[in-house]
Structures are given as C-alpha cells and as structure tokens.
Amino acid sequence: MSESHILLLPKEEYFKWVKACQRFVLAFGVTITPNPAKAGTKKNVTIANSPDGFNNIDVVKWLNDRFPNIVIDNIEINNPEELKQILEERVLTKKRYGDMPVVVDPTELEIALYWPTDYPIITQAFGVNPQNYAMWGLPGHEGLDFRAPWNTNIYACSDGEVFYVETRPDEHPYGKHIRIQHENGFRTVYAHLQAVLVDFGQDVVAKQLIGKADSTGNSTGSHLHLTLKKEGATARRETAFGGDVVDPTPYLVFPND
Ligand SMILES: [Zn+2]
Structure with a gap:
C-alpha cells in the first residue's frame, strides 16, 4: 500500500x-x-x-x-x-x-478483501469492546461485523479454497460458517450464516456468492462476522490475538472502488 x-x-x-x-x-x-x-x-x-x-x-x-x-x-x-x-x-x-x-489499489495488497455483503456498512470494528470478549480469552472483537440482514448474500472476499464448512447452527460460536484458504497464508472465516452454499474442497473466486446471512451461533442479530487469519502472525507478534487473527481493515476494498 x-x-x-x-x-x-x-x-x-x-x-x-x-x-x-x-x-x-x-x-x-x-x-x-x-x-x-x-x-x-x-x-x-x-x-x-x-x-x-x-x-x-x-x-x-x-x-x-x-x-x-x-x-x-x-x-x-x-x-x-x-x-x-x-x-x-x-x-x-x-x-x-x-x-x-x-x-486502495487491490493489486498492491498482500491480499485484497473484496466487500463480502451488499451493504457498505461496518457495524463493529476490529479489536473493540474488550469487555465483551474477555470471556472468550480475546483482547477484543476478533474480526469485522458487516451489515447483512437475514438471508442476504454473502460473498467470498478473495480467491481461494473452502477448507471447512459448518452447516449445523449450534455447534460452534460462529454458528453455520465457512472457512476459505487464500494465497500468502491468509484464511477468512464467514460466521453466523443462514445457508452455506459451497462445499468442502471447493475453489471459489473473489465476490462469488458463498452463503446467506443470519444470526446463528453466538450472535444477537443478523450480520456477517468476518475473521482474517495470517499464518504465523501470532508467533511473529504481528498481532495481539492468538490463532493468527489479524485486522482485516487494511486489506478491505470498499465496494465503490
Ligand atoms: Zn463479530
């Protein structure tokens, strides 16, 4: 950048x-x-x-x-x-x-994250509200929340391969969710879904429809929670979060770009 x-x-x-x-x-x-x-x-x-x-x-x-x-x-x-x-x-x-x-010029980013919903609004920033996340052992909100009313489209942020899908609504704090492996050691997680429209092992491209929004798992209203992980980030102390969680914000491409 x-x-x-x-x-x-x-x-x-x-x-x-x-x-x-x-x-x-x-x-x-x-x-x-x-x-x-x-x-x-x-x-x-x-x-x-x-x-x-x-x-x-x-x-x-x-x-x-x-x-x-x-x-x-x-x-x-x-x-x-x-x-x-x-x-x-x-x-x-x-x-x-x-x-x-x-x-932001997407070609200059290590990974460009295209906007994953149809609504250009972030409802909770990365790292905020530490009091709500201490019980999960987290220093704050470990991703970005995007406005996404019930059953609206969720898109892949970047090209990659689906390496995990959870289709049961109550088995994980993320509810129904999708995890995608990208280049350069990045992974994205799309949480609290109503529907998962991709399969384990499937290749996806940026902006591809992959799911529908909801409030499954540990969530109090329909939205998309997006987590970004970068392999080795925790060990390299590039982030205060465990599990290689990093802030997606610098990689986000706003919808009108
Ligand atoms: Zn969230």
Whole structure:
C-alpha cells in the first residue's frame, strides 16, 4: 500500500521539510518528493502546503487539473514545525491519511478483501469492546461485523479454497460458517450464516456468492462476522490475538472502488 501514497513537500529548504516528516515516513513507509508531477502519479497524495511553497501556484488545483483520479490530503501549514506536529499526531493516532478517504489499489495488497455483503456498512470494528470478549480469552472483537440482514448474500472476499464448512447452527460460536484458504497464508472465516452454499474442497473466486446471512451461533442479530487469519502472525507478534487473527481493515476494498 505504501506505493500508492506519496508526501509532496516544498522545494524551498527541502531538507528542513524532510526532517519534519521523518517519523511519519518511517512509521508508514511513505515516499516523499518535492516534484508535484511525480506526486501526481500516485493515488494518494499528502501535500505539505505552505504559502509560496510551490512557486505561488495553487498546487491542489494544479494536481486536480492534471490528475483527476488522485485523492489529495492537503495539509496547510506555515513552516516545518507545524507540519511535524500534525504528522507526529498522525503517527500516534495511526491515522496515516488524516481523515481523507483512501483509494486502495487491490493489486498492491498482500491480499485484497473484496466487500463480502451488499451493504457498505461496518457495524463493529476490529479489536473493540474488550469487555465483551474477555470471556472468550480475546483482547477484543476478533474480526469485522458487516451489515447483512437475514438471508442476504454473502460473498467470498478473495480467491481461494473452502477448507471447512459448518452447516449445523449450534455447534460452534460462529454458528453455520465457512472457512476459505487464500494465497500468502491468509484464511477468512464467514460466521453466523443462514445457508452455506459451497462445499468442502471447493475453489471459489473473489465476490462469488458463498452463503446467506443470519444470526446463528453466538450472535444477537443478523450480520456477517468476518475473521482474517495470517499464518504465523501470532508467533511473529504481528498481532495481539492468538490463532493468527489479524485486522482485516487494511486489506478491505470498499465496494465503490
Ligand atoms: Zn463479530
């Protein structure tokens, strides 16, 4: 994902600006440039926009005119010190893009997770509500919940092979559910289903209909619970969760992308 994000800095006193964004660049692996034309070749452009930083041209307009498909994250600041403060705040809050909507290029992700329901709404984020999950030995919600009214479609997030299906509604906290093995050691779990429409061993492709939504198992209303696992993630301490559970959010491709 780092390849789709670039930080555009004023050319004047360039290295003062570079120094100001050092922690941000190290934390997120962002490329930097003083060249607006180069910045325009990336999908997400964060601009350190200081008065007369870009030869008195309106650099946002300049970029928008030439590169209409990029997303611009315009930070208006007067000096490197102000930039430093804003970027370090983003490092602390893990908000790389501030509040801008991010364009994710699926081909740049280790795994792209296409949206698994027909409703572009997440009803419970990853890692939240630790008090509800302590009884299961979990540090928080171990996946993402998506809006999915009863009997609505559930789709595979990515190409893979079905390696487990549970068709009994009451035998597992996940209820009726499907597990798919993907490339690069990733696995997805689709929980609380009403119907399982694939078989053990079946190959599926991203966006393929695999089930119907419900509230089977440990659930209090119809929705889709999606868990993502990455082989070895727990042992490598890439996650606070056991069982190789990782946050699916960075891999999600929003439905309008
Ligand atoms: Zn859930």
